[in-house]
Amino acid sequence: MAILRAVLLCGLPIESLAIIMLMSVHFHIAELVTGIIGVAFIGWLLLASVVYECHANPDSAN
Secondary structure (H helix, E strand, O other): OHHHHHHHHHHHHHHHHHHHHHHOOOOOOHHHHHHHHHHHHHHHHHHHHHHHHHHOHHHOOO
């Protein structure tokens, strides 16, 4: 289950940005939209990593 979660968390942002890139061939998509989505995914992955580490190692919390 943890492997599936890791694949989904890491693969989803890359796939979403790839879809946006493919859509930009036919439609104009502002760089600001792509940048905001990229930053949101980075923040989401950072938060997921922190939450995972807190649940995986409860004794190492400060």
